Amino acid sequence: MALPSYAGPLERAWYYGFRVICGLIFFFLMAPILIIIPLSFNAEPYFSFTEKMLSLDPEGYSLRWYDLLLTFGMLAPDAPRDAAWWADAWENSAWIRAAKNSIIIGVASTILATALGTLAALGLSRPEMPYRRAIMAILISPMIVPIIITATGLFFFYSATGLAGSYAGVILAHATLGIPFVIITVTATLVGFDHSLTRAGASLGASPQTIFFKITLPLILPGVISGALFAFITSFDEVVVVLFVAAHDQQTIPRQMWNGIREQISPAILSVATILVIFSIALLTTVELLRRRSERLRGLSPG
Amino acid sequence: MADIADTGMASAPARAETLKTADGTPLKAALAHAAKRARRRAFLLVAPLLAFVVLTFVAPIGQMLYRSVANDGFSANMPNLVRWFAENPETEPDESAYAALAADLALAAEARTIGVVGTRINYDVSGTRSLFTSAGRRAARLEAPYREALLDLDEEWGSPALWSAMRAASAAHTPNFYIAALDRQVDPEEGIVSVPEDQRIYVPLFWRTMMISAVIAGICLLLGFPVAHLLATLPMRLSNLLMILVLLPFWTSLLVRTTSWMVLLQSEGVVNDVLVSFGIVADDARIQMMYNQAGTIIAMTHILLPFMILPLYSVMRTIPPSYVRAARSLGANNWTAFWRVYVPQTVPGIGAGVLLVFILAVGYYITPALVGGSSGQLFSNMIAFHMTRSLNWSMAAALAALLLGAILLLYWLYDRLIGIDNMKFG
Known part of the structure; x- marks a missing residue:
C-alpha cells in the first residue's frame, strides 16, 4: 500500500513509523543468527567483539575455532597434516563422527518418513477416505506432543524392546517425528491435483503402479521433496530423543553441541553454528525454488 | 437427500424395474460395492x-501412561511381606510381619534388588533408601525375635509412616504418583490432602509454565501482527524477499538460535557491551539477562515468532483491501477502519498463531534448560529432571501424562477452531 498523496502529516508519520517498527522486528529476527558468523572468527576465546575485531584488524580474526572442530577428539592433533593426519581426523574427530551420524540417521529416517508419508497422503487426500479427521489427528500428533513426552515414552518402550542405544531406534523415532511434515506438505500439494489425469491414464490401460510413477509422482514431486527436506531438518536438529535413547555411538551434531554448551562453551560452538546457518540457507533456497516450481506447474501463479 | 431418495423409490415401480448394471446386479448395490472398494x-x-505411527509413537506413550500408575519395584521383590499385607489388611505390623520383612530383606540383598526396593519406598518416605540398603547388608544374620532385631538396627523400622508406605507399595498399581504430581499426599487419617504450602512444586510450576507461555504468545502476537500486515500489503516481489527474513530463522537449528541468545545475553556478551559503550548501563552493573525468566522469554519469543507470523500472513493475504477503503470512504477514521473492519477479519489468523505458539511453548524443553537458570524452567524440565537426575521414572511418567492431557486439550481446541488440515509451512 503506497502512501496516498492526500495523506496528512500524522498519517505520513505513522506510515514511516510503521516501517521503522517492522524494520526493528526484522532486525530482532535476523540479528541473533547473523551475529554469530563474525564472532566465530574471533581470535580470542570471548563471545564479544574485541577491540581488534572492531577496528577490522586481520589479527583479531582467525580460523582457530574451525580448526578445533577438526582436531577435537583426535588421537594426534599436533602431528604434521599429511594423509595419516586426515585419516585420524576422519576416524576420531568428535565433530566429524557426529556429522557422519547425523547424516546416516537423517537420511535413513527421511527415506522412511517420505515413503510412508507420501503413500498415506495419497490415501488421505482421496474423498472416500474413512475416518479422515481422526486418522489425520493421530498422524500429525508427533508434531504437537512435546518432544520431552515422546522421548520419555520412547525411553520406556526402547528399554523394554532392546532398541535403546541402537541406530534403528533413533532412526525409527526420527522418522516418526518427520512424518507430520511430509503429510502436511504432500497433502497441500495434492489439493490442486487434477485427478482427471490419473483417470485418463487408467482409461488408456495403465496399471496403478504406472499411473503413480509416470503421472502422479512427477507432478507432486516438488511437494514430496519439500516434505523430505522438512523431515531431514527435523531429524538433523533433534536432540532430546537422542539424549534419551541413543548411546555414545550415535552422537549427532546437535547432541555434540548440547554437550559443548553444557560443559565448556567455547567459540567452537559458534563455528558449528555458522556452518549450520549456511546449511539452512541452502535448504531454504531449495525449498523456495521447489515451492515456486510447484506453483508454476499447477498454474497457481504466473511464476 | 432423503426426499430425493424417496421420490426415486416412488417413481421406480412406474418404470416397472430397478436400474441394473450390465451383469444384472442392481445399480445401487454395485455403486455401494464400488464405494466400499x-x-x-x-x-x-x-x-x-498408521501402523508405523501406532508402533513407534502411540504404543510408547501408552506404555508411559501405564508406567505412571505401575511400579513393581517393591511388590516384585518383597514376596513374603506382600503376602502378609494381603492376608492382614487392617492389622498393625506384628512379629510375623517383621519376620516376613527380614526374610524379604535377605532375599532382596541376595538378588541385589535391595536398592530398587529402597528407591521405591524412598519416593514416598524420603531418606529411607539407605535404611533398606544397610539393613539388607545385615539381613542374613538377623535372628528371632525379628521385631527387636530390626528395631535394634534402626528405630525407623517401627515408624507407622514407613509401614503405611510399604503397604501402599505392596500393590504394583498405585495412583500415588499422580497424587504427588498434583502436590497432594495421602494422610492416614484424613485421606488425600494438600502438602504444606512451602513444599508445593508441581502445581505452581504448571501455572508458571502456562503464564510464561501466555506471555510469549502475547509478545509474539504484538511483534508478529505488524510484520504480517506489512508482508501481506507489500507488492508480491518485495514481500517474497522480506519473507526470507522470517523463514531463515524458522529453518535455522533450534540449538543454533539458543546458542546465539546465550552469546548475546551473557553479562560479558554483545548486548551488555553495547549498552555499556553507549553509557546506558554502568560497567559494573551489567544486566543479568540470562539464566532467569527473562532469558527464557526473550529466546523463546524469537524462536516461536515465525509460527505466529506465518498463519497471520496467510490469513491477511486473503483480506481484500477494498473493505478498509470502503470503511474510510464511509467516514471511518484510520483507527476505526483498522479496529472495526480489518482486525475482525484477521481473527482466524490470530487464533491459529496464538494457539500454535502457546501449544509449542508449553512443551518447550531445550531453550529453558539452556538459558532458563532456575526461575525460567518450564514443566518439561521437571520431567527431564525426574528422568535423568532423580531417576523417579514413574513420577516423570505421571507428570508427562498431565502435560500431555493439557496439550491434547489445546490441540483439540485448535482442531475445532482452525482445523489441523489448515496447518501449513512457508
Missing part, C-alpha cells in the same frame, strides 16, 4: 503409516 483402497494406502 474405493474406501478400502484409500485406507490401505494409509494403513502402513
Whole structure:
C-alpha cells in the first residue's frame, strides 16, 4: 500500500513509523543468527567483539575455532597434516563422527518418513477416505506432543524392546517425528491435483503402479521433496530423543553441541553454528525454488 | 437427500424395474460395492503409516501412561511381606510381619534388588533408601525375635509412616504418583490432602509454565501482527524477499538460535557491551539477562515468532483491501477502519498463531534448560529432571501424562477452531 498523496502529516508519520517498527522486528529476527558468523572468527576465546575485531584488524580474526572442530577428539592433533593426519581426523574427530551420524540417521529416517508419508497422503487426500479427521489427528500428533513426552515414552518402550542405544531406534523415532511434515506438505500439494489425469491414464490401460510413477509422482514431486527436506531438518536438529535413547555411538551434531554448551562453551560452538546457518540457507533456497516450481506447474501463479 | 431418495423409490415401480448394471446386479448395490472398494483402497494406502505411527509413537506413550500408575519395584521383590499385607489388611505390623520383612530383606540383598526396593519406598518416605540398603547388608544374620532385631538396627523400622508406605507399595498399581504430581499426599487419617504450602512444586510450576507461555504468545502476537500486515500489503516481489527474513530463522537449528541468545545475553556478551559503550548501563552493573525468566522469554519469543507470523500472513493475504477503503470512504477514521473492519477479519489468523505458539511453548524443553537458570524452567524440565537426575521414572511418567492431557486439550481446541488440515509451512 503506497502512501496516498492526500495523506496528512500524522498519517505520513505513522506510515514511516510503521516501517521503522517492522524494520526493528526484522532486525530482532535476523540479528541473533547473523551475529554469530563474525564472532566465530574471533581470535580470542570471548563471545564479544574485541577491540581488534572492531577496528577490522586481520589479527583479531582467525580460523582457530574451525580448526578445533577438526582436531577435537583426535588421537594426534599436533602431528604434521599429511594423509595419516586426515585419516585420524576422519576416524576420531568428535565433530566429524557426529556429522557422519547425523547424516546416516537423517537420511535413513527421511527415506522412511517420505515413503510412508507420501503413500498415506495419497490415501488421505482421496474423498472416500474413512475416518479422515481422526486418522489425520493421530498422524500429525508427533508434531504437537512435546518432544520431552515422546522421548520419555520412547525411553520406556526402547528399554523394554532392546532398541535403546541402537541406530534403528533413533532412526525409527526420527522418522516418526518427520512424518507430520511430509503429510502436511504432500497433502497441500495434492489439493490442486487434477485427478482427471490419473483417470485418463487408467482409461488408456495403465496399471496403478504406472499411473503413480509416470503421472502422479512427477507432478507432486516438488511437494514430496519439500516434505523430505522438512523431515531431514527435523531429524538433523533433534536432540532430546537422542539424549534419551541413543548411546555414545550415535552422537549427532546437535547432541555434540548440547554437550559443548553444557560443559565448556567455547567459540567452537559458534563455528558449528555458522556452518549450520549456511546449511539452512541452502535448504531454504531449495525449498523456495521447489515451492515456486510447484506453483508454476499447477498454474497457481504466473511464476 | 432423503426426499430425493424417496421420490426415486416412488417413481421406480412406474418404470416397472430397478436400474441394473450390465451383469444384472442392481445399480445401487454395485455403486455401494464400488464405494466400499474405493474406501478400502484409500485406507490401505494409509494403513502402513498408521501402523508405523501406532508402533513407534502411540504404543510408547501408552506404555508411559501405564508406567505412571505401575511400579513393581517393591511388590516384585518383597514376596513374603506382600503376602502378609494381603492376608492382614487392617492389622498393625506384628512379629510375623517383621519376620516376613527380614526374610524379604535377605532375599532382596541376595538378588541385589535391595536398592530398587529402597528407591521405591524412598519416593514416598524420603531418606529411607539407605535404611533398606544397610539393613539388607545385615539381613542374613538377623535372628528371632525379628521385631527387636530390626528395631535394634534402626528405630525407623517401627515408624507407622514407613509401614503405611510399604503397604501402599505392596500393590504394583498405585495412583500415588499422580497424587504427588498434583502436590497432594495421602494422610492416614484424613485421606488425600494438600502438602504444606512451602513444599508445593508441581502445581505452581504448571501455572508458571502456562503464564510464561501466555506471555510469549502475547509478545509474539504484538511483534508478529505488524510484520504480517506489512508482508501481506507489500507488492508480491518485495514481500517474497522480506519473507526470507522470517523463514531463515524458522529453518535455522533450534540449538543454533539458543546458542546465539546465550552469546548475546551473557553479562560479558554483545548486548551488555553495547549498552555499556553507549553509557546506558554502568560497567559494573551489567544486566543479568540470562539464566532467569527473562532469558527464557526473550529466546523463546524469537524462536516461536515465525509460527505466529506465518498463519497471520496467510490469513491477511486473503483480506481484500477494498473493505478498509470502503470503511474510510464511509467516514471511518484510520483507527476505526483498522479496529472495526480489518482486525475482525484477521481473527482466524490470530487464533491459529496464538494457539500454535502457546501449544509449542508449553512443551518447550531445550531453550529453558539452556538459558532458563532456575526461575525460567518450564514443566518439561521437571520431567527431564525426574528422568535423568532423580531417576523417579514413574513420577516423570505421571507428570508427562498431565502435560500431555493439557496439550491434547489445546490441540483439540485448535482442531475445532482452525482445523489441523489448515496447518501449513512457508
